Amino acid sequence: MTRLSRRHLLGAALPTLVMKRTLPWIVPLLILLLWQVAAQTGLLRENVMPAPTAVAAALWKVAANGELWRDIRVSAWRAFTGFAIGGGLGFVFGMANGLSGLSEKLTDSTLQMVRNIPHLALIPLVILWFGIGEQAKLFLVALGVFFPVYINTLHGVRSVDRQLLEMARAYGMSNQAIFWRVVFPGALPSIFVGLRYGLGIMWLTLIVAETISATSGIGFMAMNAREFMMTDVVVVSILIYAALGKLADTVARLLERTCLSWNPAYVEA
Amino acid sequence: MNVATFDAYPDSTVRYSAAGAHLQLRGVTKSFGANTVLHGIDLDIPPGQFVAIVGRSGCGKSTLLRLLSGLDKPSGGTIEIEGATTGWDDHVRLMFQEPRLLPWQRVAANVAVGLSHAPRGADRKREAQEALEQVGLGTRGGDWPSVLSGGQKQRVALARALVSHPRVLAFDEPLGALDALTRIEMQALIEQVWQDKGFTAIVVTHDVSEAVTLADRVLLLDHGRVDMDVTVDLPRPRRHGDPAAAAIEGRILDRLLAR
Known part of the structure; x- marks a missing residue:
């Protein structure tokens, strides 16, 4: 009864597909409009929160003088290099410990102990070790990304269907074939969970590391702008981080959907 | 492409006569720790025979099948296939x-998984397609398994088993999870490919009626020993509810339930 009436209500409110598409945008646009009005009437002081148009102008300015692209390049390089190192090691250890009991006994409890240290707590130590150079940021990003990829890869390998492994052996597959045709694809959904989780940690770590100590990158751009009270550029930096995070996640999801197209759960609705 | 080593039976008439393998079990035992599951099984299965193994849960029938398929090794005794004790996997x-x-x-x-032993250059695609056609799924090769019904999936599994032209095909309750109608269809399909290919078939089942419908010979396993060895000499295809079959089924059930 309630379901029926709700469907009826929605049906009446959303007569067309266009309406359905535009509806989610109404609230954000309204907030943007209110923000603009509040900034222009002086309700919001400019050094607290500049108007959306001022932020757009600042974005245009830093984009035009090339500063933005240089900083994005530097930040993206740090992010993805750190991700590749940490994620690669996490994948290798996850696979090794999932496949070999010896390897697991040897390394897993050590890794679990290290995992309990919040990696951002190491920042003072890392600065002592590496100074504020590139290694410090790569180290922190790699360390942060390592654990979600490691744990999810290990879990993925362990949860591969035993019955499929038995079938593969009974049908005479070589160990190499068993890895590539059974273990790896079986663990892939779980590995993707680790990758996407790792991507989130990657940006978070980079933001913290760049904000605390850097001479280039988006975090540096934000901290530099803060010193000159350029609130508009600070807001631009925050938005760029958000956009990069969203972009990375979208790419990961696209990859996930392509690689896992056999799984009905990942087929686009 | 090395056709000669891959396709062992290039000529279809040769394939039929050479298809079934001769199985000999001599004093086969299997223990897991202190628990002995099979107590010295002696069996002689001539080439191309269709054997059903029935018995209560835990009588050792699945263990016997795992030994025959090479998934486990016997604790004692020998299994010979075509006179060879090893290398017949x-x-x-x-x-x-x-x-x-x-x-x-x-x-x-998935069907090509059955060709894991095939050398490089073997025409896996064609072999897989042929096997799929044998089980009536010739048009479904490009589908994901998730879109198939339970019966269709089991037919793909049958194609995967058939694709390497095995000389012994062992079934571990292959129809246990299917609904009654699909089950009857699958029984007919298994009987048909068996007659077609001439392999030696060994089916483990809970269902005595299924055993009598399909097999030339029904073995009753009890506590790790062959308790009864019944020859089912009825014309094929066998109709469900045939009185002669029902009589044999009754005898086996009586023994099974120790009435």
Whole structure:
């Protein structure tokens, strides 16, 4: 009864597909409009929160003088290099410990102990070790990304269907074939969970590391702008981080959907 | 491409006569720790015979099948296939109760799993397609397993078992998870490919009626020993509810339930 009436209500409110598409945008646009009005009437002081148009102008300015692209390049390089190192090691250890009991006994409890240290707590130590150079940021990003990829890869390998492994052996597959045709694809959904989780940690770590100590990158751009009270550029930096995070996640999801197209759960609705 | 070594039976008439393998079990025992599951099984299964193994849960019938398919090794005694005690794993294929298809491989690739022993250059695609046609799924090679019904998945599993032209095909309750109608269809299909290919068939089942419908010979296993060895000499195809079959079924059930 309630379901029926709700469907009826929605049906009446959303007569067309266009309406359905535009509806989610109404609230954000309204907030943007209110923000603009509040900034222009002086309700919001400019050094607290500049108007959306001022932020757009600042974005245009830093984009035009090339500063933005240089900083994005530097930040993206740090992010993805750190991700590749940490994620690669996490994948290798996850696979090794999932496949070999010896390897697991040897390394897993050590890794679990290290995992309990919040990696951002190491920042003072890392600065002592590496100074504020590139290694410090790569180290922190790699360390942060390592654990979600490691744990999810290990879990993925362990949860591969035993019955499929038995079938593969009974049908005479070589160990190499068993890895590539059974273990790896079986663990892939779980590995993707680790990758996407790792991507989130990657940006978070980079933001913290760049904000605390850097001479280039988006975090540096934000901290530099803060010193000159350029609130508009600070807001631009925050938005760029958000956009990069969203972009990375979208790419990961696209990859996930392509690689896992056999799984009905990942087929686009 | 080395056709000669891959296709052992290039001529179809040769394939039929050479298809079934001769199985000999001499004093086969299997223990897991202190628990002995099989107590000295002696069996002689002539080439191409269709044997059903029935028995209560835990009588050792699945263990026997795992030994025959090479998944486990016997604790004592010997298993000879065509006179050889080792190296016959390639000739034996096991079909499980569940289809056990790789969900991330399309149907044709799943069938090609059965060709793991085939050398490089073997025409896996054509072999897989032929096997799919044998089980009536010739058009489904490009589908994901997830879109198939339970009966269709089990037919793909049958194609995967058939594709390497095994000389012994072992079934571990292959129809246990299917509904009654699909079950009857699958029984007919298994009987048909068996008659077609002439392999030696060994079916483990809970269902005595199924055993009598399909098999030339029904073995009753009890506490790890062959308790009864019944020859079912009835014309094929056998009709469900045939009185002669029902009589044999009754005898086996009486023994099974120790009435």
